[in-house]
Amino acid sequence: MTTTDAPWWRSAVIYQVYPRSFADADGNGIGDVPGIRAKLPYLHRLGVDAVWLSPFYPSPQADAGYDVADYRDVEPLFGTLADFDAMITDAHELGIRVIVDLVPNHTSDEHVWFRAALAAPPGSPERARYLFRDGRGPDGNEPPNDWQSVFGGGAWERVIEAEGQPGQWYLHLFDTRQPDLDWTNPEVIGEFHSVLRFWLDRGVDGFRIDVAHGLAKDPEMPDLDGRFPADGQAKLGHPHWDQDAVHDVYRGWRRVIDEYPGDRVFVGEVWLESNERVAEYLRPDELHTAFNFHFLRADWNAESLRSSIDESIRTNHHVGAPVTWVLSNHDVIRHVTRYGGDDVALGTRRARAATLLMLALPGSAYLYQGEELGLTEVLDLSADVRQDPVFLRTGGKELGRDGCRVPLPWSGSAPPFGFGPGPDTWLPQPLFWASLTAEAEEADAGSTWSLYRAALAERRQNAALGDGTLEWLDAAAGMLAFQREPGFVCVVNTTSETAPVPAGIVGELVLASDPTATATVLPPDTTIWLTT
Numbered sequence: 466m467t468t469t470d471a472p473w474w475r476s477a478v479i480y481q482v483y484p485r486s487f488a489d490a491d492g493n494g495i496g497d498v499p500g501i502r503a504k505l506p507y508l509h510r511l512g513v514d515a516v517w518l519s520p521f522y523p524s525p526q527a528d529a530g531y532d533v534a535d536y537r538d539v540e541p542l543f544g545t546l547a548d549f550d551a552m553i554t555d556a557h558e559l560g561i562r563v564i565v566d567l568v569p570n571h572t573s574d575e576h577v578w579f580r581a582a583l584a585a586p587p588g589s590p591e592r593a594r595y596l597f598r599d600g601r602g603p604d605g606n607e608p609p610n611d612w613q614s615v616f617g618g619g620a621w622e623r624v625i626e627a628e629g630q631p632g633q634w635y636l637h638l639f640d641t642r643q644p645d646l647d648w649t650n651p652e653v654i655g656e657f658h659s660v661l662r663f664w665l666d667r668g669v670d671g672f673r674i675d676v677a678h679g680l681a682k683d684p685e686m687p688d689l690d691g692r693f694p695a696d697g698q699a700k701l702g703h704p705h706w707d708q709d710a711v712h713d714v715y716r717g718w719r720r721v722i723d724e725y726p727g728d729r730v731f732v733g734e735v736w737l738e739s740n741e742r743v744a745e746y747l748r749p750d751e752l753h754t755a756f757n758f759h760f761l762r763a764d765w766n767a768e769s770l771r772s773s774i775d776e777s778i779r780t781n782h783h784v785g786a787p788v789t790w791v792l793s794n795h796d797v798i799r800h801v802t803r804y805g806g807d808d809v810a811l812g813t814r815r816a817r818a819a820t821l822l823m824l825a826l827p828g829s830a831y832l833y834q835g836e837e838l839g840l841t842e843v844l845d846l847s848a849d850v851r852q853d854p855v856f857l858r859t860g861g862k863e864l865g866r867d868g869c870r871v872p873l874p875w876s877g878s879a880p881p882f883g884f885g886p887g888p889d890t891w892l893p894q895p896l897f898w899a900s901l902t903a904e905a906e907e908a909d910a911g912s913t914w915s916l917y918r919a920a921l922a923e924r925r926q927n928a929a930l931g932d933g934t935l936e937w938l939d940a941a942a943g944m945l946a947f948q949r950e951p952g953f954v955c956v957v958n959t960t961s962e963t964a965p966v967p968a969g970i971v972g973e974l975v976l977a978s979d980p981t982a983t984a985t986v987l988p989p990d991t992t993i994w995l996t997t
Contacts, residue, residue, distance in 0.1 A: 472728040474671070474753060474829060475787045476931025477514035478921055479564065479732075481833045483795045484521050484543055485529065486872045486892070489885025496872065498544035500885070502552040505559055507903065511837060511914070512921030515562035517673050517732075519795060521549070525575050527642040528854055529870070531675060532573035536660045553668050562670035564730065569657055569714075570676040571643040579644050583624060587633050594653055596636035596645050596682065597624075609634055611688045612705060616640055617858035638679060638705065640854045648680040648714055661721045670729055671722075677715075677733035677746065677755070681708035700738050707737055715751040730754065732789060732831075740780040747786035754789040754829060761791050765804050765815050765990075767945050767959045771937075774826060778935065781828075787932055788828035792819055793836050799869050802842035813839050814990040817916055817978035818957060821992035822945070824920045825955035827933045832917070835873050838901045839913035842868040843892075850892060867892055876904035911980055919976055923994065929953035940967045944987075954995045958987040972997035 488500030498521060508516060520530035521543045530540065539549050553563050572579055578594050585591035587599070598609040600623065608621035615638055622641045626632035636645045646653050661672070683704035693703050701707075715731070722729045733755040737743050740759060746752045763773040777788045792800045800819060805812020816839065823830055846867055851857075853865030872890040876883030880894045882902050899905075906914035924930045929950040938946040943960035946967050954972055958964045966985050972995030974984040979991040987993060 471932055472730070472753075473514065473562065474728060474730040474732075476924075477562075477829045478512070478824070478924065479515040479517050479829065479831050480508055480511070480513040481517045481519065481794060481831055483519045483834055483870060486870050487834055488873065488875065489881075489887070489890075492885050492887030493542075494872075494881070494885065494887055494889035495542060495891050496884075497542070498539060498548040498552050502548070502555055505552070505555050505561060508561060509559045510907070511918055512925065513561065513832065515564055515670060516556065517564040517831070518566060520566045520568060520675075524573055525642065527573070528640050529852070531568050532571070532575075532640065532643045533568050534573040534575040535577075536567075536657075537663050550667065557668065563668070564671040564673055564732065565664055565669050566675060567657075567660070567672045568675040569646070569648075570679045571637065571639060571645045574642040574644055582635075582644075584627065586627070590652075592633070594647060594650055596647050597633045598636070598686070600634050605631070605633075609636075610686050611690070612636070612638070612686075613689070614639060614858065616854045617863070636682075638676075640858070645682075646680075648711075649684070654714070654717060658717065658721050661718060665722065665725050665729065670727065671753075672731055674731060674733045674752070677752070678707045678711065678735045678737060679705065680714055681710035683708060701742070707742055712745065712748075712751060715746065719750050719752070732756065740776050744780040744784050744786065747781060747784045749785060754787060756791050756794075756831065757788055758791070760788075760823075761793075761797065761800075765819070765959055767940075767943050767957070770822070770957075770959070771945055774935075778827065788826065789831065790823045790826055790828060791831040791833075792816075792823060793833040793869070794831070795833065795870055796866055797869065799833075799836065799840060799842045801836075801839060802844070809841055811990070812841065813913070814979065815959075817913060818959075818990050818992040820917065821920060821976065821978045821994065822955065822957050824924060825930065825947075825949065825953075825992075825994060827931070827935050827949070829931075833869075837914050837917040838874070838903060838906055840871075840873075840898070840901060843871045843895055844868055845895075846871075846892065852892075871895075874898040874902040876902050916976070916978065920994075923976060927953060938967060938970060946970060948997075952996055954997055955992065956987060956995065957992045958989060961989045963988050966993075966995075970995065970997070 485496045487496040488504045489496050490499035522533045523535040523538050523540045524530045524532050556563050581591040599605050601607040612620040614620045621634040623634045624632050731752040733752045735743050735755040757777050759773045763769040781788050801812040801816040804815035851867045853867045855863050855865035871892045872884045874882030878899045881890045884890050906912035936948045940946040945957040948954050975994040977993045979988045982991050982993050
């Protein structure tokens with residue numbers, strides 16, 4: 466990354482850890498905080514600047530921890546607060562910052578607040594923390610509106626009141642066990658300010674905000690009437706995504722985090738159709754960064770990639786925010802599979818090329834655990850092992866996200882591939898991962914892991930990389946070429962044919978996604994870095 470005095474997060478490479486699938490220290494087949502702590506030296510060798518931990522809080526695990534029952538503790542399945550404190554101490558000693566996930570749109574139905582709400586009558590202060598409403602139709606038998614859950618089905622659940630009769634309905638934009646909070650309630654606002662301070666006082670370096678665009682709802686709660694799809698990406702005017710009132714929440718949060726030293730950071734999960742609307746979350750008094758899902762969703766062709774890059778840089782520049790690039794995470798199909806389908810070799814070539822492209826762009830980048838090994842999506846999980854509520858609520862019509870959450874292969878030639886001291890993993894690993902273990906790839910100079918390590922090392926050493934500007938250079942159809950500061954050029958061939966480096970670009974080859982590439986010729990689906 467750059468060596469300026471700019472905040473670290475403007476150019477950092479941050480590695481997402483999905484705790485239950487990263488490393489298992491106690492042998493129960495589920496990853497945990499001590500497992501993360503034990504693997505920090507691996508992340509240090511890889512060369513990342515920070516880790517982002519998906520939720521590790523107490524939870525019934527109805528949605529793999531995104532249903533939080535207690536925001537100030539560690540789920541016993543994953544360890545203890547003492548384990549977390551030891552992990553963050555070790556990470557900081559290695560120069561690795563720690564970002565934790567925060568889930569503010571909803572709690573678990575086992576949260577003490579929701580239990581109190583169910584025990585209290587309609588109109589009570591306990592219910593005012595959530596979005597309880599009377600039903601429509603005779604005796605309130607119909608939901609308050611036609612809103613749909615992202616996970617499938619309706620977004621309202623009717624409760625049985627204390628006297629045993631059907632009563633009010635509560636909103637759950639995700640699973641029934643994830644009731645939405647009411648962010649117009651001052652008690653909710655104050656509680657999350659306190660939660661922020663709890664973790665900041667323990668030394669965390671920032672927060673990734675789940676469903677950051679979903680906290681505010683249109684108070685009229687109008688029907689959708691088929692105007693909007695039932696997914697997490699917002700179109701303008703949507704009544705429960707990207708409402709303007711959400712920005713007041715983050716202005717309050719920014720005042721809290723700015724009390725702490727060390728360039729603490731917010732990164733928002735903001736699934737919006739409009740880049741301009743995303744940029745509004747990144748104004749100087751709101752969030753620092755937001756994931757760039759337009760880049761993640763771009764097709765593997767030069768036109769689509771350049772369009773997403775240009776639009777992202779343009780809109781973020783207006784608010785002075787860096788772009789945060791990402792190719793995979795725990796909610797999407799791994800990019801080897803997205804780019805190649807059943808053709809693993811093709812997907813791997815394109816994924817390696819896309820990684821070098823991403824890491825050459827101005828701004829910060831997020832890596833999802835296992836992508837440095839070139840892992841594929843596991844598509845053939847049987848129905849009896851799948852756990853994602855998306856799969857369960859749609860009756861299997863949608864496979865859900867289990868395929869990108871399969872536990873990592875660390876070593877050995879057969880499952881559980883060193884994931885833990887026990888014989889099991891909470892989701893089964895494919896046998897062909899034997900060639901993709903961290904142990905095997907660290908020992909192979911031509912592996913995807915070695916490519917990532919080399920790219921991250923170059924980012925640390927080369928002042929032209931990380932935060933800064935980009936200048937496009939002339940290139941043939943199907944190719945991209947751009948210069949970062951004078952002296953560094955990235956060239957990408959997205960076609961299926963070998964192609965020459967564009968005329969006028971002369972330099973020394975620094976790194977290539979395909980080992981047969983040269984400073985003058987790119988094989989199909991290849992990216993090279995040059996110093997000029």
